[in-house]
Amino acid sequence: MSPPEPTLELAGVTKRYTADDGDVLAVDGVDLVAGDGEFVSLIGPSGCGKSTLFNIVAGLDDATGGRVLINGEALGDRLGASAYMPQHDALLDWRRVVDNIALSLELQGVRRREARRRALPLLERFGLAEFARAWPWQLSGGMRQRVAFLRTVIAGHSLLLLDEPFGALDGITRADLQQWLGGVWSEVGSTVVLVTHDINEAVVLSDRIYVMSPRPGRITAIIDVDLPRPRNVALQERDAFVAVEQRLRRELQSAMSSWGEFSQNGG
Amino acid sequence: MLYHEWGMTSLTRPDGDTGTAAASLPPTPAPSPTPGRGPDHLRRRLRAVLPPLAVVVVCLAIWQLFVSLHHVDPQLLPGPETIVRSTWNDRVDIWPAIGVTTEEAVLGMMLAIVVGAATAIAIDTFRPVRGSLYPLIVASQTVPIIALAPLVLVWWGFGLLPKIVLVALFSFFPISVGLVQGLASADPDAMNLLRTMRAGRLQLLMRVRLPGALPQFFTGLKISVTYAYSAAIVAEFVGAQQGLGVYMTTAIRAAPIRTDLVLGAVFVIAVLTITLFGLVGLVERLSMPWRPKR
Numbered sequence: 034m035s036p037p038e039p040t041l042e043l044a045g046v047t048k049r050y051t052a053d054d055g056d057v058l059a060v061d062g063v064d065l066v067a068g069d070g071e072f073v074s075l076i077g078p079s080g081c082g083k084s085t086l087f088n089i090v091a092g093l094d095d096a097t098g099g100r101v102l103i104n105g106e107a108l109g110d111r112l113g114a115s116a117y118m119p120q121h122d123a124l125l126d127w128r129r130v131v132d133n134i135a136l137s138l139e140l141q142g143v144r145r146r147e148a149r150r151r152a153l154p155l156l157e158r159f160g161l162a163e164f165a166r167a168w169p170w171q172l173s174g175g176m177r178q179r180v181a182f183l184r185t186v187i188a189g190h191s192l193l194l195l196d197e198p199f200g201a202l203d204g205i206t207r208a209d210l211q212q213w214l215g216g217v218w219s220e221v222g223s224t225v226v227l228v229t230h231d232i233n234e235a236v237v238l239s240d241r242i243y244v245m246s247p248r249p250g251r252i253t254a255i256i257d258v259d260l261p262r263p264r265n266v267a268l269q270e271r272d273a274f275v276a277v278e279q280r281l282r283r284e285l286q287s288a289m290s291s292w293g294e295f296s297q298n299g300g
Numbered sequence: 301m302l303y304h305e306w307g308m309t310s311l312t313r314p315d316g317d318t319g320t321a322a323a324s325l326p327p328t329p330a331p332s333p334t335p336g337r338g339p340d341h342l343r344r345r346l347r348a349v350l351p352p353l354a355v356v357v358v359c360l361a362i363w364q365l366f367v368s369l370h371h372v373d374p375q376l377l378p379g380p381e382t383i384v385r386s387t388w389n390d391r392v393d394i395w396p397a398i399g400v401t402t403e404e405a406v407l408g409m410m411l412a413i414v415v416g417a418a419t420a421i422a423i424d425t426f427r428p429v430r431g432s433l434y435p436l437i438v439a440s441q442t443v444p445i446i447a448l449a450p451l452v453l454v455w456w457g458f459g460l461l462p463k464i465v466l467v468a469l470f471s472f473f474p475i476s477v478g479l480v481q482g483l484a485s486a487d488p489d490a491m492n493l494l495r496t497m498r499a500g501r502l503q504l505l506m507r508v509r510l511p512g513a514l515p516q517f518f519t520g521l522k523i524s525v526t527y528a529y530s531a532a533i534v535a536e537f538v539g540a541q542q543g544l545g546v547y548m549t550t551a552i553r554a555a556p557i558r559t560d561l562v563l564g565a566v567f568v569i570a571v572l573t574i575t576l577f578g579l580v581g582l583v584e585r586l587s588m589p590w591r592p593k594r
Contacts, residue, residue, distance in 0.1 A: 091496050113498035123489040127511040127590045137497040140507075168590045188497075 038105040040192050040224035041067040041090065041115075047098035048085050059085045061249035062099065067224050067241075069191070074227045074239040076281070078289060082250025083228045084120075087196050090226070091117040103192060115192035116223075120200060122181035124169040130180050131156060131165040137188040155183055159217055175206035182214060186221055195227045199234065208266075211237050215263055232285070236277050237264045244281070246288035254284040378560040387564030393547065398568065400543040401536065404460065405528040405576065408467020412524060415468055416475030417517075421505075423476075424483040437476060445469050445531075449538040463535040463543075470531035471524035478520025482513025515591075518584040525580050529573050544569060 048060040060082040067073040075083050088094035090101060092111030100107055103114045116137070124133050132139075134155065135148035143151070156162045161179060169177060178198055185193055198214075199207045215238055218225055229235050235242045236258055244254040258277055260268065268274055360380045366372070367379035374382055387394060419437060423430045449466055456462040486509045494504055529544075536545025544565050551561035585591075 088492075091492075093492055093495060112496055115496070117493060117496040119489040119493050121487075121489050123487060123493045125490060125508065125511070127588070129590075136494075136507075140494065140497045140499050140503060170590070170592050 039068045042102040045099035049097045058249035072225045074235040074242045077245030081245045081247035116185045116190040118185040118195045122177040134184045193225045244284045253288040386560040397547040404463040404532040408464045411468035412471035416472040420479035466535040467531040470527045474520040474523040478516040482516030
C-alpha cells in the first residue's frame with residue numbers, strides 16, 4: 034500500500050536537553066512513517082514532546098539521536114524541506130490576506146505581483162477570494178486559520194506539518210474547519226502530519242494516528258483509521274467511527290497512566 | 301490602487317463553501333483610497349480637538365482679564381491681546397526666524413532618525429554590541445546636552461551644522477529605545493515560520509521585525525519630535541545669527557525689554573511643535589495602512 038519511499042520517515046528520533054539539574058529526555062526513540070499523500074496525526078497530552086518532534090522535522094531544531102528522512106533523504110538542513118503551520122496563525126499584520134498566502138513565494142525571490150497572481154487561484158478555489166484584500170485584523174479566528182493553511186499549501190511542498198492548527202478555535206468553527214481542511218487536503222494531495230490533542234479531530238482527519246506518552250515522549254500506540262471520506266457528521270455518528278474514537282481514548286488513557294507522576298498528582 | 305489591476309471585484313465565492321465562517325466575519329472590507337474619512341470621521345476629530353481648545357481659550361480669557369483689571373505693567377506681563385498684536389506687527393522679522401529654526405529642527409530630526417535607527421539596528425543585530433552599546437546610549441542621556449552646546453559650537457562653528465547636531469543629540473534617544481524594543485518584540489512564531497521558509501536574517505528584519513517595530517518606533521519619534529524646536533532654540537541661544545532663539549535674545553536685550561515679543565515667540569514655537577507632532581502622526585498613519593482605524 035505505501036510506496037517504497039515514504040514522504041516522512043522517523044527512525045529512533047531522540048531529543049535530550051541539557052538542563053542545570055541533569056539531562057531531560059523530551060523525545061525518546063520515536064518511529065513514524067507518513068507515506069505519499071497520507072494524513073497522519075500525532076496525538077498526546079500537552080508536554081509530551083509533540084512540538085519538539087515537529088520542530089525537529091521542520092528543521093528548527095536538531096535531534097540528538099535517530100534519523101529524519103524526508104522523501105528518503107537525510108538532510109543536514111531541513112529548513113524549507115517541508116511547509117510548517119505554527120500553532121498560532123502567525124499571519125503578518127502588515128500583509129493583506131493574499132500577500133500573507135504568497136509569503137513563501139516572495140521569500141524565494143518571486144516578485145510580489147507574480148506571487149499574487151499565483152496565490153489568487155488558490156484563494157478562489159478554496160473560498161477565500163473575497164477576502165484577498167482584507168487585512169488580518171479584519172478576519173475571524175477561523176478565517177485566519179484558513180489563510181494560514183493556504184499559506185502552508187502554496188509552495189507545493191510534498192510534506193505539510195500542522196501544529197495544533199485549530200487549538201484556539203471554538204467547537205463549531207473547529208468542526209467546520211476540519212471539514213474544509215479535509216477537502217483541501219484531498220485536492221492538494223500532499224502528505225500531512227498533524228499534531229493535535231483532540232481525539233475527534235484526529236479520527237476525522239487521519240489515515241493513521243500515533244499516540245504519544247509524555248516525559249519522555251514515546252509512541253505508545255498506532256491506530257489505523259479505516260473509514261471512508263469525507264468524514265462528515267453523518268459518518269461521525271456511525272458505530273465504526275465511535276469505535277475508533279473509543280479505542281483512541283483508551284490508548285491515550287493508558288499512555289497517561291504509564292506516566293506515574295501524572296496519575297498520582299493529576300488523579 | 302495597486303489592487304485595481306486584479307479585477308477582484310468580479311470574483312465571487314465559489315459554490316459549495318459552507319459559508320458559516322463567512323457569516324461570522326466582518327463585512328468584506330472595501331478599501332477606499334482614504335478610509336475613515338467622511339462626516340463621521342470629521343465629527344469625531346472635532347470632538348477630540350474641541351475640549352482642549354476650550355481650555356486654552358478660557359485660560360487666555362482669564363489671563364487677559366487679570367492683566368486688564370489689575371493694570372499689570374506690559375513689560376512684566378503683557379496680555380494675550382498685546383502679544384498677538386505686537387507679534388503680528390513684527391511679522392516681517394519673525395517669519396525668516398521661523399524658517400531658519402524650522403530648518404534646524406527638521407534636519408536635526410532627520411539626523412536623529414538616522415542615528416536612532418542605525419544604533420537600534422546595530423544593537424539588535426550584533427548581540428555582543430547590545431551589552432556594551434545599550435548602557436552607553438542610556439548613559440549618554442545623563443550628559444547635560446545643554447552644557448555641551450557651547451562646545452558643539454566651538455567644534456562646528458556658528459552655522460547650521462552644530463544646531464542640527466544638537467537637535468539630533470537631544471532627540472535620537474527615544475527613537476532608538478522605541479525601535480530596539482519594537483525589534484525585540486517580534487512574534488517568535490512568525491520568525492520560526494519564516495525560518496522554515498528559508499528566510500535569512502535580512503529578510504527576517506525587513507519582513508517581520510521592522511514592520512512589527514513601527515508602532516514603537518513612532519511612539520519614540522513622537523516623544524523626540526517635541527524636543528526638536530526647543531533644542532534648536534537652545535543651540536541658537538548659545539550662538540547664532542538668525543532664528544527664533546536669536547529673535548528671543550534680541551527681544552530680551554532690547555531697551556525697554558520686549559516681553560510681548562518673547563512670549564509671542566514662545567507661542568509660535570508651541571504652535572510649530574504641535575504642527576510637527578501632527579505631521580509625525582500623519583506619517584505614522586500613512587506608513588501603517590494595515591492598522592484598524594480608530
